[in-house]
Amino acid sequence: MTASRIGLWLIGARGGVATTTTLGLSALRQGLADEIGLVSSLPQFSHLPLPNWDQFVVGGHEIRTTQLADEAQRMHQESRVFDRETLTACREDLESADQNIRPGTLCNSGTTIRRLASGEMEEEFSPTQTVKRLQEDLQDFRQRHELGEVIVVNLASTEAPLARSCWPGTWSEVQEQLESSDSPLPASSLYAIAALDLGMPYVNFTPSLGATPKGMDQLARERETCHAGSDAKTGETLLKSVLAPMFSARNLQVMSWVGHNIFGNLDSQVLDDPQNKESKVVSKDHLLEELLGYAPQTLVSIERIKSMGDWKTAWDHVHFTGFLSTPMTFQFTWQGCDSLLAAPLVLDLARFVTVARQRGETGPLTFLSSFFKSPLGAKTYGFSEQNEMLVQWAQCSV
DSSP states (O other): OOOOEEEEEEETTTSHHHHHHHHHHHHHHTTOSOOTTOGGGSGGGTTSOOOOGGGEEEEEEESSOOOHHHHHHHHHHHHOOSOHHHHHHHHHHHHHHHTTEEEOOOTTOOHHHHHHSOGGGOOOOOHHHHHHHHHHHHHHHHHHTTEEEEEEEEOSOOOOOOOGGGSOSSHHHHHHHHHSTTOOOOHHHHHHHHHHHTTOOEEEOSSSOTTOSHHHHHHHHHTTOEEEESSBOOSHHHHHHHHHHHHHHTTOEEEEEEEEEEEOSHHHHHHTSHHHHHHHHHHHHTHHHHHHSSOOEEEEEEEEOGGGTTEEEEEEEEEEEEGGGEEEEEEEEEEEEHHHHHHHHHHHHHHHHHHHHHTTOOEEOGGGGGGBSSOTTOSOOOHHHHHHHHHHHHHSOO
16 A cells, blocks of 8 residues: 655745755655654654655745745855755756745734745735635645645744734634734744644744644644644754753752854844844743753843854853852854754654654644754753653554
């Protein structure tokens, strides 16, 4: 029996992470790349009924009209990633994926993200009409490709935060906001509603609101589907989640933790806006108090340095107190290609979510906490404990 095909619907489908994901999937399918960086390819998950690379069909929503092959070429030239042979071999798959990309929405996305959009994105619909249009795209994608499942992953630019007082606590409140002429719901949440209402899983790879409010979770449970997020943990914060427990285990008092981040890709352009940056800073900064049990002085800075391209560098300075009240310091530098760190996690999440769907799991998938800075429904934030949750979930009988 032929395994059913799975749709991987990417929001921000022509951004750096989405382009790398699509190209990487093609390279894996053709045997042009090994599986380094893919958690789902580790031996402890080999017994799971994970989908094969050739089962995935890529589509998505995008607010720009650039082509995937052109975006991949730009990343190759500006950030020195991908080799020419891989670009050539994967071009046909990139062009095929382009045919499945539809215009997204700018609803409540803010002026900075709006400036990135192509001209034909100027027209806006009411929130209810927008959700209907997005759902039509998702349903058409599923039907045209005869897909057994469609997993929606939000890879779009970071939105400014929405005041908690505006978060809908029930599905009824969500519906009321959709019908309101001054609805506060941002684009990320409209994408989430469109997917969850159709019974499709939604994964929020960004710190944007997405499916975070309880009203969205109620929708997911009523439609018997699942969701996960938010804000993927790929670099500096990943290290924090590993290192902070070390200070606690050795009874060392962290007095301050300063992190300075520089990079120059499209994401950095959006985060140059203080309002959009706030969402990212909050997501990166809350972790230490959760892990340490107290709040040291912290500073997180994110700065756009255009020449860095997709290469993100973080310098961290940890000031802590040791025995006999002796102040000490720990410093580290992390440099990695942002999209190349993130893309394999997108594929991992798609594979694990597929298994969760087969098991009939609904609501927030807490076993995926190790992938996120602000995991929904999680009660533990240390990476080791989170990773153990994933392993234990994998060991459960199907």
